[in-house]
Amino acid sequence: MTHPTDxxxxxxxxxxxxxxxxxxxxxxxxxxxPLNELDKQAxxxxxxxxxxxxxxxxxxxxxxHTTISSATDxxxxxxxxxxxxPEEDRRAVALGLTDEGRRRVDGFLxxxxxxxxxxxxxxSAAERDAFIGMMTKIVYDEG
Amino acid sequence: MTHPTDxxxxxxxxxxxxxxxxxxxxxxxxxxxPLNELDKQAxxxxxxxxxxxxxxxxxxxxxxHTTISSATDxxxxxxxxxxxxPEEDRRAVALGLTDEGRRRVDGFLxxxxxxxxxxxxxxSAAERDAFIGMMTKIVYDEG
DNA sequence: AATGATATGACGATCTTCGTATTATTCAAC
DNA sequence: GTTGAATAATACGAAGATCGTCATATCATT
Numbered sequence: 001m002t003h004p005t006d007x008x009x010x011x012x013x014x015x016x017x018x019x020x021x022x023x024x025x026x027x028x029x030x031x032x033x034p035l036n037e038l039d040k041q042a043x044x045x046x047x048x049x050x051x052x053x054x055x056x057x058x059x060x061x062x063x064x065h066t067t068i069s070s071a072t073d074x075x076x077x078x079x080x081x082x083x084x085x086p087e088e089d090r091r092a093v094a095l096g097l098t099d100e101g102r103r104r105v106d107g108f109l110x111x112x113x114x115x116x117x118x119x120x121x122x123x124s125a126a127e128r129d130a131f132i133g134m135m136t137k138i139v140y141d142e143g
Numbered sequence: 144m145t146h147p148t149d150x151x152x153x154x155x156x157x158x159x160x161x162x163x164x165x166x167x168x169x170x171x172x173x174x175x176x177p178l179n180e181l182d183k184q185a186x187x188x189x190x191x192x193x194x195x196x197x198x199x200x201x202x203x204x205x206x207x208h209t210t211i212s213s214a215t216d217x218x219x220x221x222x223x224x225x226x227x228x229p230e231e232d233r234r235a236v237a238l239g240l241t242d243e244g245r246r247r248v249d250g251f252l253x254x255x256x257x258x259x260x261x262x263x264x265x266x267s268a269a270e271r272d273a274f275i276g277m278m279t280k281i282v283y284d285e286g
Numbered sequence: 287a288a289t290g291a292t293a294t295g296a297c298g299a300t301c302t303t304c305g306t307a308t309t310a311t312t313c314a315a316c
Numbered sequence: 317g318t319t320g321a322a323t324a325a326t327a328c329g330a331a332g333a334t335c336g337t338c339a340t341a342t343c344a345t346t
Contacts, residue, residue, distance in 0.1 A: 196294085197293080198294080208294075213295095232292095232293085234292065234293045235292090235293055236294070
């Protein structure tokens, strides 16, 4: 397989640079006060892994568990998460979304959807399929 | 123009989700202690805009100028940036990289290059061109 | 000169991260 | 079944980051 050229790499780098600045979720819309990045990530993880524990989040996000402890604490205090002690292991904590938490996650998802729509806007229908296919290939490649 | 399907949006969302977690620059390699995200961005901005002032950075990164003041202060203290008072406007400050700062930026650039190489790895030569083209189209689209 | 605008920094309140130490519970081995 | 190591989570505090208010120096205009 031939290697990418320096020019290709440079172009890609410049594009990503602008990309990450441009397509970033502007939180702080709506009445709720914004969540910091870690808290948002943690909230999403719980949404996708109900009944998970703090250590699962810490492992997944690769941050110290004490940091996640603080994060879940904030989320519980803000009424977005709830803790329960599962009977089968009373050391653990099972996290779950509250109704408010669910509402918040749904809001984020809608915002992401909008962002992705805007992103695909400049591409033709054929290009969209190709783009999504390549992103998938890049992300789920082993290596 | 037809709209993207829900399925397309969902696939793209899932891919980006993993993408941002996977392709993130692991700082803290090498002997130097890691820079936080803002400081890194500021350092890069100065690298690309020599003689710029703190307010330019603040405007570009869309953060309060006092935050940038703290950031440049840290960078100067660490010996990565230097301040000079331009004669033509003695209120202002002109920022520039020190040799150490240049070294640091070059290190980051090399790391980014590696990351982009890895990213393009799973794509064929034709796909690479197409991918970079679409990224460019997405990023530099007016809208 | 006087006024207003501009560039920056000082200071402090508040929040975040994360290392150390603590508590509660489970599990393994004897 | 008791003891001891391992595991899940949190309390606490130090260090650092963000950002608002205020102060200072320097233009630019009249």
